[in-house]
Amino acid sequence: SGGGGTSAMSGGVLYLGGGTKLQRACGFEDSPEEMFKYLMAACGPGPDEAKIRLYCDRSVEHFHWLVAQGVGAGDVVGICLERSSRMVAAMLAVMRLGAAYVPLDPSNPAERLHYIATDSRARAVLGSKALLDGHGFAAALAIDDLTAAEIAAAPEVPVVAGPAAYIAYTSGSTGKPKGVIGTHRATINRFCWMWREFPFTPGEVLCQKTAISFVDSVWEIFGPLLAGVAQVIVPAETARDPARLLALLGARKVTRLLLVPSLLRSILDAGIDLTTMVRTLSLVFTSGERIPADLAQRFCQAAPQVKLVNLYGSSEVAADVTCEVVGPVDGDEVPIGRPIDNARLYVLDAARQPVAVGDTGELYVGGEVLAAGYLNRPDLTAERFVPDPFASTPDAVMFATGDRVRYLSDGRLLYLGRNDHQVKVRGARVELGEVEEALAGQPGVAEAVVVARPDHTGETMLVAFVTGAAGLVVEPHSLRGNLALTLPDYMLPARIMVLDAIPLNPSGKVDRSALVSLPLETSAHAAEAALPATATERDLHEIWTRIIGQPNIGVEDDFFELGGHSLMAVKLFAQIRKRFGADLPISTLFAHPTIRSLAECLTVRPPVAISTGFSARPKMRPGIRRPSSTPAPVARRDRSLWSAASVAT
Numbered sequence: 001s002g003g004g005g006t007s008a009m010s011g012g013v014l015y016l017g018g019g020t021k022l023q024r025a026c027g028f029e030d031s032p033e034e035m036f037k038y039l040m041a042a043c044g045p046g047p048d049e050a051k052i053r054l055y056c057d058r059s060v061e062h063f064h065w066l067v068a069q070g071v072g073a074g075d076v077v078g079i080c081l082e083r084s085s086r087m088v089a090a091m092l093a094v095m096r097l098g099a100a101y102v103p104l105d106p107s108n109p110a111e112r113l114h115y116i117a118t119d120s121r122a123r124a125v126l127g128s129k130a131l132l133d134g135h136g137f138a139a140a141l142a143i144d145d146l147t148a149a150e151i152a153a154a155p156e157v158p159v160v161a162g163p164a165a166y167i168a169y170t171s172g173s174t175g176k177p178k179g180v181i182g183t184h185r186a187t188i189n190r191f192c193w194m195w196r197e198f199p200f201t202p203g204e205v206l207c208q209k210t211a212i213s214f215v216d217s218v219w220e221i222f223g224p225l226l227a228g229v230a231q232v233i234v235p236a237e238t239a240r241d242p243a244r245l246l247a248l249l250g251a252r253k254v255t256r257l258l259l260v261p262s263l264l265r266s267i268l269d270a271g272i273d274l275t276t277m278v279r280t281l282s283l284v285f286t287s288g289e290r291i292p293a294d295l296a297q298r299f300c301q302a303a304p305q306v307k308l309v310n311l312y313g314s315s316e317v318a319a320d321v322t323c324e325v326v327g328p329v330d331g332d333e334v335p336i337g338r339p340i341d342n343a344r345l346y347v348l349d350a351a352r353q354p355v356a357v358g359d360t361g362e363l364y365v366g367g368e369v370l371a372a373g374y375l376n377r378p379d380l381t382a383e384r385f386v387p388d389p390f391a392s393t394p395d396a397v398m399f400a401t402g403d404r405v406r407y408l409s410d411g412r413l414l415y416l417g418r419n420d421h422q423v424k425v426r427g428a429r430v431e432l433g434e435v436e437e438a439l440a441g442q443p444g445v446a447e448a449v450v451v452a453r454p455d456h457t458g459e460t461m462l463v464a465f466v467t468g469a470a471g472l473v474v475e476p477h478s479l480r481g482n483l484a485l486t487l488p489d490y491m492l493p494a495r496i497m498v499l500d501a502i503p504l505n506p507s508g509k510v511d512r513s514a515l516v517s518l519p520l521e522t523s524a525h526a527a528e529a530a531l532p533a534t535a536t537e538r539d540l541h542e543i544w545t546r547i548i549g550q551p552n553i554g555v556e557d558d559f560f561e562l563g564g565h566s567l568m569a570v571k572l573f574a575q576i577r578k579r580f581g582a583d584l585p586i587s588t589l590f591a592h593p594t595i596r597s598l599a600e601c602l603t604v605r606p607p608v609a610i611s612t613g614f615s616a617r618p619k620m621r622p623g624i625r626r627p628s629s630t631p632a633p634v635a636r637r638d639r640s641l642w643s644a645a646s647v648a649t
Contacts (some may be wrong), residue, residue, distance in 0.1 A: 116169050166182045275306065438486055451515045451544040455494070
């Protein structure tokens with residue numbers, strides 16, 4: 001079940017206090033300095049000690065440059081690197097100086113990276129030359145340009161505990177992402193709980209596949225590192241192609257895996273046998289979104305020897321704050337379980353008073369798990385991190401999650417949904433207001449409203465409704481292309497509908513319920529959609545129609561512009577493999593995103609099994625369609641976060 005906390009009734013609320021004292025759990029005093037020194041010095045004997053030492057030694061290479069830039073305790077340093085040992089070393093270098101690292105995910109649009117670097121007031125940026133070229137960061141070090149002489153001249157730098165470990169940017173309701181200040185204290189607390197609740201056994205191997213812009217990456221990197229456990233750093237291209245990811249994990253005998261529930265469903269729907277591909281798998285953690293009971297039951301039936309663990313949390317609570325080891329499920333949803341060590345959970349009403357067991361309320365979280373608030377946003381910090389009247393210390397705060405929950409009779413929590421406009425799309429957190437602001441800023445758009453609604457498979461998709469300014473024509477294709485220049489791919493609406501007017505309720509507010517139930521047009525160009533001309537095109541058309549869930553798809557229509565995404569692509573290529581016997585990498589879809597061009601690829605080229613992952617799809621200029629016979633080159637710098645398949649928040 002997880003957590004192992006004690007429960008007590010207090011004024012009607014079943015409030016769960018957590019576990020062991022931090023000092024006893026971790027073996028050090030609870031000052032930030034002592035905890036951080038533990039984090040940096042925990043390279044004791046273990047099967048991967050040499051690799052751990054290598055990470056630490058490599059981090060020294062960056063010290064002299066960071067010091068020369070004046071970086072010290074309390075500063076912020078950007079990290080713009082693909083997953084690699086160099087990335088881990090850069091993170092260590094920053095934290096050992098007492099600074100906090102802020103991820104600059106290379107898969108995000110350049111405009112978003114610049115905003116994060118500016119908003120976080122990053123003193124410097126560490127990255128590779130290939131990724132830094134053209135970005136124009138004010139102070140940047142291409143780590144592959146370091147010379148042997150510079151490395152040898154690196155000064156001795158004492159370990160310093162800074163006020164923050166990292167800054168994790170998440171979607172913001174005001175139209176711009178916001179930075180959550182992650183602390184060493186909350187991070188170590190989470191590690192100690194995981195080490196105690198799910199202890200490592202000899203010979204275990206873990207993998208690091210989550211983008212460092214998502215908070216789950218902190219455990220993936222440092223949890224095994226500090227315990228001397230071997231880990232496989234998965235290249236980004238491989239992490240985004242589930243079949244090739246699982247093949248790699250099987251070859252490296254990985255024992256634990258974190259998956260977003262929507263990706264887990266896609267893997268099962270595609271007929272991929274997890275336990276056959278990764279025979280050493282013993283633990284699967286799900287996080288990032290709710291896991292329906294039917295999905296949990298399917299997994300448990302398909303892999304009865306693998307323990308399934310459902311985690312719940314957010315960036316504001318060091319990733320995870322409750323845990324449920326999944327057993328037989330009564331109802332439609334899997335409970336989110338009980339709290340981890342040193343976490344306090346409250347279910348409160350609108351007046352922040354406890355509700356009775358079984359009643360619905362908002363979940364508030366207190367204890368040692370909290371972030372230090374939002375970077376440079378005291379107003380938002382005060383709004384969401386409020387005084388905790390139930391704590392024993394007068395200055396304690398609790399985080400208002402915005403999640404609706406209720407307690408079950410046995411003390412576990414059941415997640416019921418949000419009380420605001422925040423949603424999860426393929427495991428990634430999205431504030432609808434940020435997408436609406438981006439749309440409203442486009443030329444010709446008068447109003448924009450974005451809603452979340454289920455697609456034909458039941459997964460969440462974003463649908464945008466816009467009205468045009470007087471005398472101007474709004475073209476959804478161009479709008480989506482412009483949005484792709486500023487928003488991560490998981491925040492792009494699957495459909496953009498142009499309306500004469502946004503519906504209002506009797507009080508004059510936007511009627512979101514009417515928009516959620518509004519029928520979607522099947523195709524803006526159904527009458528002129530090009531029809532399949534060959535047997536291969538007809539077979540592909542049948543598969544696309546079933547997977548995308550739209551009729552009237554033309555053979556020249558772009559998979560992504562139809563609302564296609566990575567989880568659909570998993571199913572698409574599984575069907576292609578079954579129908580045509582072609583084992584193609586998902587990267588094929590970037591160069592051949594239409595039925596016609598993909599049919600040409602299948603017809604002209606013999607089926608070849610390719611074991612590499614995919615590169616991401618290049619950005620296209622709005623309104624320009626690529627001829628099917630001319631595949632576009634893949635631009636590394638313009639790589640977008642095509643899916644949330646390998647992330648969680």
